[in-house]
Amino acid sequence: MSAFQNDIIPSTGPEFYRELCGSLQGLISQEPDPIAQMANACALLFHHIPKLNWLGFYLIKGETLVVGPFQGKPACTRIKLGRGVCGTVAQTCKTIVVKDVHEFEGHIACDAASRSEIVLPLMSLNGKLWGVLDCDSPQVDRFTKEDEQGLEEVRQVLEKSISLN
Numbered sequence: 001m002s003a004f005q006n007d008i009i010p011s012t013g014p015e016f017y018r019e020l021c022g023s024l025q026g027l028i029s030q031e032p033d034p035i036a037q038m039a040n041a042c043a044l045l046f047h048h049i050p051k052l053n054w055l056g057f058y059l060i061k062g063e064t065l066v067v068g069p070f071q072g073k074p075a076c077t078r079i080k081l082g083r084g085v086c087g088t089v090a091q092t093c094k095t096i097v098v099k100d101v102h103e104f105e106g107h108i109a110c111d112a113a114s115r116s117e118i119v120l121p122l123m124s125l126n127g128k129l130w131g132v133l134d135c136d137s138p139q140v141d142r143f144t145k146e147d148e149q150g151l152e153e154v155r156q157v158l159e160k161s162i163s164l165n
């Protein structure tokens with residue numbers, strides 16, 4: 001059993017995310033079905049990254065994001081491009097960290113418990129956006145620079161393994 005599974009390493013910082021990415025890659029890289037990959041990916045991430053209340057995928061369908069596999073309470077099913085944090089990330093293809101959702105104009109409150117969030121764009125190898133990864137926390141200012149860097153590595157594993165367009 002790895003140090004990660006034994007919870008020997010701290011649950012934040014570069015070592016934590018390195019272990020997490022290794023586990024993620026092992027879990028999804030051999031599986032060709034994108035729904036199966038995303039379902040297991042969000043279960044792994046949600047249950048190992050501390051202080052989250054929602055983590056999941058929104059997938060691009062035309063001009064709309066449609067909710068995909070996730071962990072947490074039921075969420076908004078559809079978000080228009082440019083709306084809320086997820087819709088803005090889908091439009092700009094740039095990660096957004098929101099320290100306090102009450103300060104983000106147009107934030108869409110799916111779960112009233114969410115107080116901060118990070119949303120990362122997910123792109124195919126040919127540079128086309130296929131979705132976003134949304135991580136929400138009940139704690140204000142939950143996502144540090146280390147989390148942002150670690151989740152960027154998570155994003156790279158997802159983009160390398162999941163093929164949606």
Ligand code: SME
Binds near residue numbers: 076
């Ligand atoms: N907060 C998001 C909506 C998605 S839910 O939080 C799951 C947003 O403003 O894009």
